[in-house]
Amino acid sequence: SGEPQTITVTGAGGQIGYAMLFRIASGALLGPDVPVRLRLLEIPQGLRSAQGAALELGDCAFGLLDSIEVTDDPARAFDGANIALLVGSRPRGPGMERGDLLAANGAIFGPQGAALNAGAADDIRVAVVGNPANTNALIAAAHAPDIPGERFTALTRLDHNRAVGQLALRLGVPVSRISGVSIWGNHSATQVPDINHATVADEHGVWHPVPERLAEVFGSAPAAEQWLAGEFIPRVAKRGAEIIEVRGSSSVGSAAAAAIDHVRDWVAGTGADHTSVALASDGSYAVPQGLVSSFPARSVGGQWHIVQGLSITPAVQLRIDASVAELVAERDAVAALGLL
Numbered sequence: 001s002g003e004p005q006t007i008t009v010t011g012a013g014g015q016i017g018y019a020m021l022f023r024i025a026s027g028a029l030l031g032p033d034v035p036v037r038l039r040l041l042e043i044p045q046g047l048r049s050a051q052g053a054a055l056e057l058g059d060c061a062f063g064l065l066d067s068i069e070v071t072d073d074p075a076r077a078f079d080g081a082n083i084a085l086l087v088g089s090r091p092r093g094p095g096m097e098r099g100d101l102l103a104a105n106g107a108i109f110g111p112q113g114a115a116l117n118a119g120a121a122d123d124i125r126v127a128v129v130g131n132p133a134n135t136n137a138l139i140a141a142a143h144a145p146d147i148p149g150e151r152f153t154a155l156t157r158l159d160h161n162r163a164v165g166q167l168a169l170r171l172g173v174p175v176s177r178i179s180g181v182s183i184w185g186n187h188s189a190t191q192v193p194d195i196n197h198a199t200v201a202d203e204h205g206v207w208h209p210v211p212e213r214l215a216e217v218f219g220s221a222p223a224a225e226q227w228l229a230g231e232f233i234p235r236v237a238k239r240g241a242e243i244i245e246v247r248g249s250s251s252v253g254s255a256a257a258a259a260i261d262h263v264r265d266w267v268a269g270t271g272a273d274h275t276s277v278a279l280a281s282d283g284s285y286a287v288p289q290g291l292v293s294s295f296p297a298r299s300v301g302g303q304w305h306i307v308q309g310l311s312i313t314p315a316v317q318l319r320i321d322a323s324v325a326e327l328v329a330e331r332d333a334v335a336a337l338g339l340l
C-alpha cells in the first residue's frame, strides 16, 4: 500500500464537508491503496460539528483512515498537507455588498494561502470549493509565493458534470457515452457550458459530433442552437437554485462528488477525455495571464494541461468574454482591497 497522504478539508463541519469526508476516508479520492490522514479545519463555531463528523468517521472503521484531527488553527491544519480542499467560505448574508463578500473571503483565503505556503508538503494540490471560488483561489495563491501557481485550482467540475448530465438526458444516452464537454470562465451565473467539441457514442461505440446529433434531434442547427441558448446553458448555470427548490436544501452531495472527481483526476490523470477545471491562465484563449478561469483540461503526470487549439464559436466567445470580464472585475476589486 502507498504512503499515507495528508488531506486537509476546511469548513469540514459544514454540509459539503460532511458529504465529502466519508468518501475521502473510504478511498474514493486517492484509490483503495492510499491511507489518508484527515485534517479538519473549522472556525471555532464550526468545531463541534466537525468533531461530530470525526466521531462518525471513527465509527465507520475505514481501513484506509490512518488518523483524523480537528482544529481551528490553519497552521496545524495545513502542516504537511498533500491535498487541501478549501470548502469553508463566507456566504453572502442579507444586505451584504459584493465588496464586503470579497473582503470577508479575503480574510479567510489570504491567511490560508500563507499557512499553506509555510507548512504544506512540496506536492501540495489545492482545490477551492467555497465561493467565489475562482477569486478565492487567486487570493490564496497570491499569499503562497513559494507554491507554484498551477497548484491552486477552483472547482467547475460540478458545472461540467451538470452539463454532461443534461446533455446525456437530452440525447437519451448514459453519461458514459458523452465526451468532450467544456466549461469556460467563472464558476458563477456567467459560466460558459460549451458542447461544440463534445462527441456522443452510438450503440456500436462510434463517436459522433454532439452539434450534429442535436441538429438531428431538434430538426435543424438553428433549433439546436435555440435549445442550447434558451434551455441547456441556463439550466446548467442555475441548477443550484433548481436543486434548492426541489430538494429544499442545497446541492451538497453533487458538490462533494465533483470536488472528489476534480482531485482524483488531478492525481490519477484524466485519460483521453478532458474535463473542466478553473486554474491560473497561461494566456491560453486570450484569457489574461494569472486569472483563475475555467478551461477544458487534461491531467497528465499529475499536472493539468489546458486543451489547446479548440475552435470557439462566435456565440461562445461572447459568453467567455463576459465571464472573463466578471473575473477581471473580481480580481480588480480584491486588488483594490489589498488582498492580492
Ligand code: NDP
Binding pocket: 010, 011, 012, 013, 014, 015, 016, 017, 041, 042, 043, 045, 046, 049, 087, 088, 089, 090, 091, 092, 108, 129, 130, 131, 132, 158, 240, 250, 251, 252, 254, 255
Ligand atoms: P456548505 O458546506 O454547504 O458550502 C460551503 C461552500 O461551498 C459555500 O461557500 C458554498 O458557496 C460553496 N459551494 C460550492 N458549490 C456549492 C453547491 N453546489 N452547493 C452549495 N454550496 C456550494 O456550507 P455550510 O454553511 O454548511 O458549511 C460551511 C462551513 O465552513 C461552516 O461549518 C463554517 O463554519 C465553515 N467555515 C470554515 C472556515 C475555515 O475553516 N477557516 C472559514 C469559513 C467558514 P455558496 O454559499 O456561495 O453557494
